[in-house]
Amino acid sequence: MTQVTDTPSVESMPTVRRRRPGRWVAAAVVCVLLAMLVNTFVTNERFQWDVVFDWFTSDRILAGLGRTIQLTVISMLIGIVLGLALAVMRLSGNPLLSGVAWAYIWLFRGTPVFVQLLFWGFISALYPRLSLGVPFGPEFTSFSANALISPFVAAILGLGLNEAAYMAEIARAGILSVDRGQGEAAQALGMTRGLALRRIVLPQAMRVIVPPTGNQAIGMLKTTSLVAVLAYPELLYSAQLIYSANYQTIPLLITASLWYLLITSVLSVGQFFVERHFARGAVMSAGTPGRRGPLRRLAARLPGRRP
Amino acid sequence: MAQPMVKAVQVHKSFGRVKVLSGIDLEVAPREVLCVVGPSGSGKSTFLRCINHLEKIDAGQLFVDGELVGYARRGGKMHELGERAVAEQRKNIGMVFQRFNLFPHMTALENVMEAPVRVRRETRATARERAVKLLDQVGLADRRDMYPAQLSGGQQQRVAIARALAMKPKLMLFDEPTSALDPELVGEVLDVMRSLAADGMTMVVVTHEMGFAREVGDAVAFMDGGVVVESGHPRDVLVNPRHARTAAFLSKVL
Numbered sequence: 001m002t003q004v005t006d007t008p009s010v011e012s013m014p015t016v017r018r019r020r021p022g023r024w025v026a027a028a029v030v031c032v033l034l035a036m037l038v039n040t041f042v043t044n045e046r047f048q049w050d051v052v053f054d055w056f057t058s059d060r061i062l063a064g065l066g067r068t069i070q071l072t073v074i075s076m077l078i079g080i081v082l083g084l085a086l087a088v089m090r091l092s093g094n095p096l097l098s099g100v101a102w103a104y105i106w107l108f109r110g111t112p113v114f115v116q117l118l119f120w121g122f123i124s125a126l127y128p129r130l131s132l133g134v135p136f137g138p139e140f141t142s143f144s145a146n147a148l149i150s151p152f153v154a155a156i157l158g159l160g161l162n163e164a165a166y167m168a169e170i171a172r173a174g175i176l177s178v179d180r181g182q183g184e185a186a187q188a189l190g191m192t193r194g195l196a197l198r199r200i201v202l203p204q205a206m207r208v209i210v211p212p213t214g215n216q217a218i219g220m221l222k223t224t225s226l227v228a229v230l231a232y233p234e235l236l237y238s239a240q241l242i243y244s245a246n247y248q249t250i251p252l253l254i255t256a257s258l259w260y261l262l263i264t265s266v267l268s269v270g271q272f273f274v275e276r277h278f279a280r281g282a283v284m285s286a287g288t289p290g291r292r293g294p295l296r297r298l299a300a301r302l303p304g305r306r307p
Numbered sequence: 308m309a310q311p312m313v314k315a316v317q318v319h320k321s322f323g324r325v326k327v328l329s330g331i332d333l334e335v336a337p338r339e340v341l342c343v344v345g346p347s348g349s350g351k352s353t354f355l356r357c358i359n360h361l362e363k364i365d366a367g368q369l370f371v372d373g374e375l376v377g378y379a380r381r382g383g384k385m386h387e388l389g390e391r392a393v394a395e396q397r398k399n400i401g402m403v404f405q406r407f408n409l410f411p412h413m414t415a416l417e418n419v420m421e422a423p424v425r426v427r428r429e430t431r432a433t434a435r436e437r438a439v440k441l442l443d444q445v446g447l448a449d450r451r452d453m454y455p456a457q458l459s460g461g462q463q464q465r466v467a468i469a470r471a472l473a474m475k476p477k478l479m480l481f482d483e484p485t486s487a488l489d490p491e492l493v494g495e496v497l498d499v500m501r502s503l504a505a506d507g508m509t510m511v512v513v514t515h516e517m518g519f520a521r522e523v524g525d526a527v528a529f530m531d532g533g534v535v536v537e538s539g540h541p542r543d544v545l546v547n548p549r550h551a552r553t554a555a556f557l558s559k560v561l
Contacts, residue, residue: 185408185467188359189422189474190398192390199425203412281412281454 051251055242056258064238065259071155071224071234076217078160083167088197090172101168108165114226117158121230123149151230159227163220170212174205206278214271218264235259310373312337312478312509313358318367320353327353329533330367335526337477338507342520342541345530346556351513352405354530355480358511359400360393371400372477398426401471405483407463409455415442415466416451419473427474434473441469445499461492465499472503479503481512497523517561521545529553 041047055061089101108116119126124145131142149157178201186196228237239256243249313335320328327350335341343351356362357369360377368385369376377393378385388396410418419438423429429437442451445465455463464484471479481500485493497519504510504523514520520527521541528538529548536550548554 179408181404181406181408182410184361185402185404185410187394188361188397188400188402188404189470190394190426191422192394195425199421200410204410278412281414281456 046250047254048248048251051248052254052258055239055248055252055255060238060242061235061255061259064233064235065263067233068221068224068235069263071159071227072217072221074156075159075163075224076220078156079163079167079216079220080213082160082164084171086164086168087171087175090168091175105165105168108162109169113158113162113223114229116162117155117226117229120149120154120158121151123154151227151232154230155224155227155232159220159223163216166216167213170216171205171209173212174207174209175201177208178204203278207275207282210271210275210278214267214274217271218267221263221267222260309337311335311370312339312372313341313511314370315354315358316368316370318354318357318369319365320350320357320362321365327533328357328364331530331533331535333528333535333538335478335509335511337509339525340504340510340512340523341526341528342524343511343513343528343530344515344517344520344556345536349530350533351530352482355482355511355513358478358480359397359402361402363387371396394426398474399477401474401476401479403464403467403471403479403481403484405486407455407460407467407487409463409467409470411455414452414454415447415458415469418455418466419470422470423473438469438473441472442466444472445469446495459492460488461495464488464496468496468499468503477509479508479510481510481514483513483515485514485516515560517545517557529556531556 041049086101086104089097090105092098127145129142130145130148131139133139133141175197182200182204183193183196186200187193191199224234225236227234228240231237233241236256239252243252311334313333315331315333318328318331319326331350331354333341333354343354345351353362357364358371358376363377368378374396375385376396377388379388379392380386409415410421413421416435416438419441420431420434423434423437424431439448439451442448445468447462447465447469450458450462450466455466458466468484484500485496488496493516497516500510500512500519501523512520512524524541526538527541527544529536529544529550529552531552536552537544537548543549544553545557548557
């Protein structure tokens with residue numbers, strides 16, 4: 001035991017950081033596994049990386065990728081706009097509106113999106129002609145359902161309307177997360193409920209709404225692959241069409257997967273910036289309003305950056 | 308006497324089965340400061356929230372500047388007003404909350420500018436000029452670009468007062484404006500309220516600050532159990548209460 005008289009002055013005494021041997025062991029294990037993975041990628045010729053990259057930027061794959069992105073964007077837009085409307089309806093004091101919203105969510109969340117896509121695809125079997133007119137009265141004009149509901153339209157309807165049910169619950173959670181006093185303060189200033197929602201409540205709700213919405217967008221990117229059942233050549237179906245002709249199944253599945261991974265990465269980066277935008281006024285130290293995102297935190301944790 | 312700024316006639320209010328207000332009669336003259344005191348649960352905050360219709364009253368009548376609040380009288384019946392008509396009435400009634408309720412996603416300046424721009428449809432330039440002046444008036448000229456989270460409680464409450472004043476209200480309601488503050492920050496908020504009173508603003512202040520009530524209040528109302536037990540000049544109510552309930556309350560808080 002050290003004697004008190006031996007110790008140097010307290011302020012010059014160095015502190016020794018705790019040793020963490022477990023981390024070194026874990027790092028070694030991860031390194032070995034990673035090496036094995038890289039090894040099999042490089043040495044297993046059946047991956048056929050040359051074929052993967054031959055097709056990676058081929059016209060047919062790129063056209064499919066374009067359709068996948070188009071489907072994702074349009075369906076998410078429908079989902080977000082309709083979902084917000086449904087959330088506001090569900091939270092309104094009007095029992096009819098809130099009941100309708102509840103029923104919509106119940107129906108569209110309660111059946112598989114795959115089945116919904118098929119329904120929209122086969123809508124002409126149910127309604128061969130769609131018409132515009134007075135309910136129970138005269139018709140002004142009518143269309144063939146097959147002509148109006150193309151595979152693309154069916155895909156948009158199936159994905160968008162289903163997404164709206166999920167987005168409605170996400171938006172509702174966001175709106176409920178905002179303190180009641182915010183709406184009251186806005187109303188006390190003479191704002192109508194609509195204005196208070198738009199200017200005061202929703203911008204704050206966005207902090208809660210954006211992360212799961214990013215999640216939904218990434219989910220949607222991959223869910224679009226279900227549209228293959230409507231014979232709409234999005235990314236995965238394009239790849240399938242190619243390998244059904246040349247039998248290069250594995251390389252083409254890898255080609256498609258790499259694209260999905262790439263777009264997901266882009267979406268994640270986009271989410272980071274959107275989140276940062278809506279963090280305005282929240283979580284901050286003086287002088288840096290809301291500018292402490294995950295990347296900063298990660299950067300601060302990197303070795304060598306410790307003070 | 309001029310028409311009262313606030314006039315309550317037999318105001319009743321219940322939350323479900325709980326009776327919160329059992330017939331409130333009160334008058335506040337223009338340029339007068341009324342302090343409402345009483346134990347928690349006595350209904351004083353609820354009464355204050357009825358004045359700008361944040362709570363609907365069940366029976367009785369409430370007038371602000373001669374105008375019935377939240378209802379219109381037609382053919383011997385009280386018709387509840389639509390949302391827009393109520394919003395219109397609230398424009399003239401400023402309110403300051405116990406927990407400030409500043410908009411956290413806006414700077415102090417934006418908080419003060421928001422209602423004049425969006426509700427009164429003022430130009431941004433006009434609203435900004437006035438907001439700068441108001442923030443200066445509450446002693447926060449140098450904090451205008453800060454977000455609420457970067458301000459102390461006392462500073463936030465002063466921004467909240469400036470925000471309410473930006474609508475040029477003829478009546479200000481204060482709901483326990485210093486109850487959520489650290490003791491050393493209470494003074495700065497009371498100072499702002501004191502100078503507001505000196506400028507002739509009509510104010511209804513629900514408060515636990517007996518010193519403020521005695522010094523600044525033109526009248527004090529003591530509420531307990533959903534009724535006004537006694538009201539009058541602060542000297543009478545706070546120093547020589549006539550009712551045993553008032554005396555009992557005062558002996559606990561003073």
